[in-house]
Amino acid sequence: MDVYNLAYPNIQEEDINAVVSVLKSLHLSLGPKIPEFEEMVANYTGTKSAAAVSSGTTALFLSLIAKNIRNSSNEIITSSFSFISSANVAIHAGAKPVFAEIDENSFNVTPETINEKINANTKAIIPVDIFGRPIDCKGFRELADDHNLFYLQDSCEALGSFQNGVHTGSQADAATFAFYPNKQMTTGEGGVIVSNDQDFIQNVKSLRNQGRAIDTSWLLHDKIGYNFRLTDIQAALGISQLSRIEQFIKAKQQIVEWYNEILGKHSDIRVPSSPSNERISWFVYTPKINFDNLKLDHRDQLVDLLRDKGIRAGRYFVPIHLQPIYRSMFGYEEGFLPITEKVATQTIALPFHSFLKKEHVEHICDNLLNLID
Incomplete structure (x- = not known):
């Protein structure tokens, strides 16, 4: 694995x-x-x-x-x-x-x-x-x-x-x-x-x-x-x-906390968090990165560089209205939903499953931070 x-x-x-x-x-x-x-x-x-x-x-x-x-x-x-x-x-x-x-x-x-x-x-x-x-x-x-x-x-x-x-x-x-x-x-x-x-x-x-x-x-x-x-x-x-869903959720929450402890210290990274009235069952771990002050220009560059290092990061999500078929069918162009489009260039999905240990999360974070700073 x-x-x-x-x-x-x-x-x-x-x-x-x-x-x-x-x-x-x-x-x-x-x-x-x-x-x-x-x-x-x-x-x-x-x-x-x-x-x-x-x-x-x-x-x-x-x-x-x-x-x-x-x-x-x-x-x-x-x-x-x-x-x-x-x-x-x-x-x-x-x-x-x-x-x-x-x-x-x-x-x-x-x-x-x-x-x-x-x-x-x-x-x-x-x-x-x-x-x-x-x-x-x-x-x-x-x-x-x-x-x-x-x-x-x-x-x-x-x-x-x-x-x-x-x-x-x-x-x-x-x-x-x-x-x-x-x-x-x-x-x-x-x-x-x-x-x-x-x-x-x-x-x-x-x-x-x-x-x-x-x-x-x-x-x-x-x-x-x-x-x-x-x-x-x-x-x-x-x-x-x-029957084990609560175990799965607890394990994922621990992984979120490991990620947040490291990435949350960076001023250009906003990590996922839960309001006091919510218990979030996280599907993916997706910090939002502001690339304006970083040495990389775009999230996709970071995804590709992490993959080169064996870390399977993901682009979550491409806005639906900018998918090729939706552009073709409905004529959508950039600028239709500016907040959606901006967020979609800043969010990155990092490895997130119950087999991750703290040292794996630290390795992922170290590589990410070295690439953006």
């Missing part, structure tokens, strides 16, 4: 045993592990129900389809400072993504910036808990209620994050979490939708399974659906992983 990789899943013998147990049962899909995992996720996030699906992307997409937000005149407001799926799902559904500006400190969209983009065509908002930091959940709940909008929270990077003692996403109409191997826990691939609207979740469960109604026989379908199911193999891994 290359300890200086950006991310690794934490797979232990109990995870392997859980998967093997399902393989030996021969009940690999549509079996008992799916509802067990869903109930476990709902309980952990403080919501009434959950639907496990094949990815975080399909979780977002199915949520829009279940609410029938699929018309070309429908607009969905989200963040450009996110993984591209946060906006792609609007296009997949047949709607139009609209981008709001972020806050320079939290890197999240705010109720105020999204409110500026609301018009008669707006049908939904998808604020993103970027890097695990919760959005203003109460503020977005009030905004959605005031404008009668579907409030879908992209919490795919934030399982285990709490704000004012409440799990992020639990106040939304629906929230999504993802389990790719670089997330807080993994099912290999996979995602889940949580909601306090149980009829909505039942609709999602039908849509993920080819439109088969929950109470109909095997080959009867009452809607056009999709094959976006999670397998029992994945659910078994998820159950095992979720």
Whole structure:
């Protein structure tokens, strides 16, 4: 294992045993592990129900389809400072993504910036808990209620994050979490939708399974659906992983503290921190570096130089509106979202996984500081 990789899943013998147990049962899909995992996720996030699906992307997409937000005149407001799926799902559904500006400190969209983009065509908002930091959940709940909008929270990077003692996403109409191997826990691939609207979740469960109604026989379908199911193999891994989620979060928090202790002393580096009313379950470690007074001109130079030294740093994130396909489809240019664009040139993702030891973090920091000073 290359300890200086950006991310690794934490797979232990109990995870392997859980998967093997399902393989030996021969009940690999549509079996008992799916509802067990869903109930476990709902309980952990403080919501009434959950639907496990094949990815975080399909979780977002199915949520829009279940609410029938699929018309070309429908607009969905989200963040450009996110993984591209946060906006792609609007296009997949047949709607139009609209981008709001972020806050320079939290890197999240705010109720105020999204409110500026609301018009008669707006049908939904998808604020993103970027890097695990919760959005203003109460503020977005009030905004959605005031404008009668579907409030879908992209919490795919934030399982285990709490704000004012409440799990992020639990106040939304629906929230999504993802389990790719670089997330807080993994099912290999996979995602889940949580909601306090149980009829909505039942609709999602039908849509993920080819439109088969929950109470109909095997080959009867009452809607056009999709094959976006999670397998029992994945659910078994998820159950095992979720049982240790607090261990994972604690280990990541220790790594954040090691990084912050060293990098926080540099006047041109702003390290991640948690407000007193939040428990952040960090997805990646992303300090923000002001390159104006440093010998390197740009974050990408630093990423390349660190990689030359065997440290797999990452560019998190390229703004979605400046992705080649979005420039082509919508004509976006630099300057459309100045804060988003500035932050996107200053944030760098450093290796962040539970196998890092203090001496590894010190090695990473020493190399980074030597390169910028």
